Amino acid sequence: MKKILLSSFVLLNVICFGQNIKVSGKSYRPMKYKLLMVNAFNNKYYNGNQMRDSAAVDSGKFEFVIPSQTADIPYAYIFADRITENSFYNSDTFFINSKTKNIVVGKENLPQNFEVTNDETLIKTEVLKFQKYFENHNKEKDAFMKASQKEYEQIPDKEKVPQEFWDQYTSSENKLSVKEDSILLNFVRINPNSFVSLWKLVEKFERNGYSKIYDEIFSRLSSDLKSKPTAETLRLAIKEASVFQIGKKFPGSKIKNIKNPASEFILPKAEYTLVDFWFSSCKPCLEQMPNYVQLYSEYKSKGFEIVGIATDQKKYKNNLQITIQKFKIPWNNYWDEDGKQSSDWTITSFPTNYLLDKDGNIVAKNISEKELSSLLISKLK
Template sequence: MINKTITIFTLFISGLIYSQVKITVHGNIEAKENINDTISFIPGLFLDDKYYENQFLSIPIIKNEFHLNLSINYPQMYVLGLNSEKNSGKLRFDCCFIDNTTTLISLDSNFRIKKSNGNTNKEFLNRFIPYIFKGKKENFHFYNFDESLDERLFNYIKENPDSYVALWFLIGRFNKEGYTELYNKSLQSFSQKIKNDILWKKINEEFLDIEIREGLEFPEIVLKNINLKFETLQIPETEYTLIDFWFSRCRPCLEEMPKWIALYERYNSNGLNIISISTDKTENVKTYWQKRVIEKKIPWKNYLDENGVFASKEKIFSFPTNYLLNNKGEVIQKNIAPEELEKLLINSYKIKTYFDDYVRQPQVPISVFKKD
């Protein structure tokens, strides 16, 4: 009974830091001229509205000032937009964190965030950016974040397990790049306080829903075949199988396809198989997808994940995306490059490289083995 009471008390105390409260944020623009516009606080690129309590906030700016009223349960991360720039094609990527300690947001004349007094935004500016980007603040915006910084994000979470800034960045990375074991380790490294909160629970549910994982068999899924008949995807009993997600109007996918075809033609008899899964939209299936398969002379099995339903659930938003499977149908690597796969095959099969053939047969295109 005592332990139960202590647990309930602990959860209550942890919830006090970011409990739902109504706040008013005063905003101002430090500019010489009077600005009258409308400012919007918008969910960031790659981030779904479901992560937000207040999904879209639009407030008038009158003589360089605006007032934002909202109820907030946990820190929110927004990017800014202006009504006057709505049709200009201009995108703003600077992110701003608002929590229940935020009372002031100050922007410069270019509408870049100059100051925000909330605890989360202070952490973002004073601890997170210097740690992740080694102090280089001047040209930072959220989407400069890339794969090379994922390990640093993991280490930051281990050192700062209560960080909502790091949690939002992890959500952004997961929604852009998809599932990785490092992202999962990062998610599980947050404190129990964070794990008790709504935001962590939302993203954890999505992680649990991911089926394509390293070390596990590729899931059995029902897709359409090239004749648009439903068919269960079968993983052949070959040494290696590459599952390639693409769509017919994806330029990088089409540029990479000849390399996969060359690999397939050389190594298929030794145990390499390739399976393509297109995520084409319904209106493009007959017009583009079926024709592309014929035009490109794609020799392996082609499936259609119409409108990318399965791919979206698996957080596959970047194309091409591929998964290499072993002879048990287990995922052993994500996004292997053609050159990298060739090296693996050479080591496995103990046979010659494309370069050997190129020396003897100059008609083999150099792009087959040369990196872009």
């Protein structure tokens, strides 16, 4: 389809690993290749505790050695299981601290399960507390995903998934996310020292970008937790991304026009401008292009503009240019090489769009094609 965590009331201010940590693991999940262990989130949140290593799984057993580093809170990681040469399946998020000795991947007699459990008492206890609080919501999310997957599988041509499916999927997903934000806020009110919640807030912010409720959730964290480097990094990131609030002016940038590298990013003069973040191998991004082209041709003369910001890696620049030609995209596209600017703005989900008014102020985020069409019909007669 398109697009855990712990509280401690008795932690020392700094937990020093001191010596390399040898973590033994047992896997009930069959591994075709080596098991890859990586950060669950952006490196900037890890305070030097970044991880990227692989280990062979022999008779269901494996071992990782975590380098000696300073850890002020348990850090969040994931396992990646390589399914094919270029595709991976990720585990649930799990945590490691200086006392972790053993972890278990999956469950016996459930070969596809990719949960990860930790034997360290504090982590185990606090993760279970967090999961228990979110239990009903997680069941609702699982039911939604299963129903959506079933509906998706019934679509005969996967190359032509109806836009209505994506609109409905995105709308339902957003509603569940908003509900989850409220549950997280309530949990933090009860458990302000929960670094499970801190990492969950990192996850939500990295996935969704700025939202006022993320400011409130962060403010409810304990002073001790907010003093940690991970929390301070998150605070600064939320502050920087707050420029994308509804009503604020869309920020400037020095990214260059794809067709004219001498031309830096500029917003056109129009009654409404849609700023679309995309990349050339993003299937949902490409599926909406024909409709955007149609809307653009109908409403450009009436005051509607589109600006594209493509986040393709440098090695895919040629594919980006071919894609623009293939879809006959008539509006200006700017190349955010390797997504550096978008990452700074915490735009990590694609497509993402912002609708601007004539003064360049944000009036909507992730407006659907149906909503956009209705707005243009009513406002640009």
